[in-house]
Amino acid sequence: MENQINIYVIGAGAIGKALAITLKAANRNVTLLRATVTDLQSYEENLSLVLNTGQELSANITVASIHDFDRLDGLIILTNKSYGNAQICALLSNKTGNSPVVILQNGLGVENIFLENRFPRLYRCVLFTTSQVIDNTKVNFKPVSPSLIGIIKGKPDELETIVESLNTLAFPFQSEVNIQKVIWKKAIINCVFNSVCPLIETDNGIFYRNAYVLDIAQRIIHECVQVANAYGIILSAQEVLESLLLISKLSDGQLISSYQDILHKRTTEIETLNFAIVQMAETIGKETLVKETRLLGELTKLKSDLSRQKSV
Numbered sequence: 001m002e003n004q005i006n007i008y009v010i011g012a013g014a015i016g017k018a019l020a021i022t023l024k025a026a027n028r029n030v031t032l033l034r035a036t037v038t039d040l041q042s043y044e045e046n047l048s049l050v051l052n053t054g055q056e057l058s059a060n061i062t063v064a065s066i067h068d069f070d071r072l073d074g075l076i077i078l079t080n081k082s083y084g085n086a087q088i089c090a091l092l093s094n095k096t097g098n099s100p101v102v103i104l105q106n107g108l109g110v111e112n113i114f115l116e117n118r119f120p121r122l123y124r125c126v127l128f129t130t131s132q133v134i135d136n137t138k139v140n141f142k143p144v145s146p147s148l149i150g151i152i153k154g155k156p157d158e159l160e161t162i163v164e165s166l167n168t169l170a171f172p173f174q175s176e177v178n179i180q181k182v183i184w185k186k187a188i189i190n191c192v193f194n195s196v197c198p199l200i201e202t203d204n205g206i207f208y209r210n211a212y213v214l215d216i217a218q219r220i221i222h223e224c225v226q227v228a229n230a231y232g233i234i235l236s237a238q239e240v241l242e243s244l245l246l247i248s249k250l251s252d253g254q255l256i257s258s259y260q261d262i263l264h265k266r267t268t269e270i271e272t273l274n275f276a277i278v279q280m281a282e283t284i285g286k287e288t289l290v291k292e293t294r295l296l297g298e299l300t301k302l303k304s305d306l307s308r309q310k311s312v
Contacts, residue, residue, distance in 0.1 A: 005165055006074030008033055010066060010088060014131035014257075015104060016079035017061075018141045021049045022171040024059035033066045035080060035088055040065035045137065051170060052142040052250075066091055075165055076101045082110040082272045089113045100154060102162060104147070106190050107272030108183065108280065111152050122152040123162060124179055126186045129171070130204060130251035132260060144250045146172040150179020184233045188224040189244045191273045192217045195296035198259035198268075198303060205252030208245050216292075217244060223290045227281045258300060268304045270297050 007030045009020050016032060023030040034040055042064040049057045066072075072095045080088055082105045092101070100121040103111055114122055128145045149166075151159055159175050167173040176182055193204060196216060200206070206213050218241060225237045258268040274297025281290045 004029055006031070006072075007077060007165065008072050008074060009077045009079055010035055011078060011080035012063070013079065013081070014133045014139050014141075014260075015127065015129070017047050017133075017139050018049055018129070018131050019077065019079060019104070019166075019171060020061045021047050021057055021059045021139075022168045023166070024061055025057045025170070026168045028165070029074075031062045031064055033064055033069075035066050035084065035091060037065050038067045040068070042068065048138045049170070050134070050138065050140050057170060066095075069095060071095055071097060072099055073097065074099055075162065077104055077166070078102065079104045081105075081267070082107050082269050083267055085110060085113050089117055089119075092119075093117060100158060100162060102149065102166075105269075105272075106186050107269060108187050108276040110272055115152070119153070121154045121158065123149055123154055123159060124152050124183060125149045125173070126176075126179070126182045128186075128247070130247070130254040130256075132254055140254065141171075142251050142254060143170070143172060144247050146174040148174055148176035148179065148182050150176040150182070152179075181233055181235065184228045184231075185235055185240055185243065187273060187277065188221055188228065188235075188240050189247065191224055191277060191293055191297075192220050192244060193247075193256045194258035194268065194270060194273055195220075195300045197256045198262050199296065199299055201259070203252065204248050204254050204256055207248040208252075214245075217241070220293050220296065223293045224277050226289050227277055227284075227286060230284055230286060231280065258304075262304050262307045265308045265310075266304075267308075268300060270300050270304070273297070274300070 009016050010033045020030050020032045044060045045063050102123045104125045127147045129143045132140045163173050163175045221237050221240045225235050228235050261268045274293050278290050278294045281287050
């Protein structure tokens with residue numbers, strides 16, 4: 001693979017658009033693919049990205065339907081919502097050949113459907129960015145630190161080539177050997193952000209601004225870290241808390257994805273966050289450890305369900 005490999009970004013949400021814009025601005029060959037539209041004619045769309053520095057990047061991006069391709073030769077990047085992975089897996093099953101697939105999603109177990117269907121080259125990326133759609137063609141984007149990519153099924157030399165192909169100044173990536181620890185750490189952080197923020201209808205900065213809300217975050221972190229440790233993922237509550245506070249401060253004013261989803265009457269990804277950790281706790285008989293994590297997940301799901309019922 002080379003920098004000029006064809007890069008297919010599946011998912012036209014805030015992250016998908018941000019990645020496509022930064023890649024195209026860096027002269028990479030990128031196509032933004034829609035999975036839910038079957039009769040879409042390929043077209044060029046001018047998209048723009050507002051960075052935390054105030055700089056604005058614009059690029060003409062080719063947008064197409066995944067249904068129009070018999071084969072995707074190159075690098076396949078999934079930025080779709082994790083609850084759509086079964087559908088994406090089915091669509092890709094006869095199209096990817098031996099092309100590597102990189103999953104840019106947070107949460108636990110989001111890669112399982114692809115493992116079950118024996119995708120040969122599979123990588124996970126843990127995102128350390130916040131993004132928010134301003135309108136159909138413009139996205140606010142704040143990288144907190146380089147997003148980390150690690151191997152699920154693959155080889156170290158290919159991992160380094162993938163990182164080189166995706167890495168830009170505006171949207172940085174790094175390779176990570178111990179990706180499972182990073183996955184768990186970020187999943188715990190997202191359990192906090194993606195349940196607390198939508199429930200109290202506020203932005204990401206609330207945790208470093210409000211001591212009471214921070215105390216709730218600490219309780220959730222304490223619960224989830226115990227489950228991670230039981231699975232052999234050695235994390236401390238303090239290191240998770242420090243990362244949460246850094247993200248909170250650097251993304252002050254941004255709305256977390258689940259709150260954006262609720263506002264726009266969309267399904268949230270709470271199933272791969274709070275509920276995934278609860279399920280893993282239940283599997284080892286430690287469900288009593290995650291009572292608050294479960295409750296916040298249930299309330300977030302209820303709020304999401306009610307918001308969509310009101311739109312019917």
